[in-house]
Amino acid sequence: MPLNKKQIKRLVKFSSLLKQNKYPNAATFEKILHNADLYGNENIACSLKTIYRDIDILKKQYKAPIEFDPQYNGYYLKHHGWSLDFPVLQDEIMLASVLGAKLAQDLMPEPLKSKINDAIDQQLTSNNPDFLDTAFIDSLIAASGVKVQIDPTIFQTVFTAWQEHEALDIEYRTKDGDISARRIEPHVLTYYNAAWYIKGFCLKQNDVRVFALHRIINAEPTAKFFDPDPLIIQAAKNHQIFTYETIKNIKITCSSTIAGYINEQHQFYDEEIEEHDDGSVTVYIPEAPEHEIVKWILSEGGNAKVIKPKKLAKKIVKAAQKIAEVNS
Secondary structure, eight states: OOOOHHHHHHHHHHHHHHHTTOOOOHHHHHHHHHHHHHHHOOOOOOOHHHHHHHHHHHHHTSOOOEEEETTTTEEEESOTTOOOOOOOOOHHHHHHHHHHHHHHHHHOOTTHHHHHHHHHHHHHHHSOOTTOOHHHHHTOOOSSOOOSOOOHHHHHHHHHHHHHTEEEEEEEEOTTSOEEEEEEEEEEEEEETTEEEEEEEETTTTEEEEEEGGGEEEEEEEEEEOOOOHHHHHHHHTTOOSOOOEEEEEEEEEOHHHHHHHHHSOOSTTOEEEEOTTSOEEEEEEEEEHHHHHHHHHHTTTSEEEEEOHHHHHHHHHHHHHHHHHHO
16 A cells, blocks of 8 residues: 555654664654644644554564564664665655755764765755755855864774674773773764764773763774663763763843843753843753853853852852952
């Protein structure tokens, strides 16, 4: 039975979640589809019954090795060699594919940067709708590119190990210049603050560690493979890349001078913003890394005032006094 356009979109979305090890189930996927309609005007939401039918189609018609994991209450792929092959030449899918690749190109170091560029050229050559041209693609610029140099060979080795769940033997240079040999399991590859990092398990320290790729001076595959740790991955998805001291239950008032960009650019995660008649705003932040919140408040030059907790206000005063002493 031929599939309609909406059903194809649903199957692609569900397959993508499986590939990303996000353990979707019918209920969570129904919510995802609803949000896609709400924010993206895709009109692909459907009932739970339809979702179960789509999953059955993936299993039977497209031979997807889908199993249900009771522990994570979701579906997963028994092996990731499976792929869903559709002639995805619809304009909106082509646009998303090319623009996504362009953004990735601006963030990825070599040699993946050149490979992504070649992929963009091939897509434009083979399937070039009227609305896509080289000038249009080049006009999309990612403002936050990589600001540190990474050896292309090392990046490729680390990327492949992360992709294939293979442990690495690395030589790592710390900020102090000390070099040590480590064996690491790269569970998460992440781009943060204009640099690339690996978060994984260090067998030497027998603990979870974060390694900056630009500090790796040598990397060798070991042919020793590991199972990705869902706890490490989930922590990274919750923006817990580094282990920083945090401050909870923060309340800050911001003057009308900065209220506009506070509303447009949320500084931290899960915050709530209350607007006032005089143009000022109050920001409620459940939790934030101490160094980040202190740096942000100081950068506002007196336009942000800590209401609570008092210990945060004291840290701001102490930091401001030190700045005044150094620059007086």
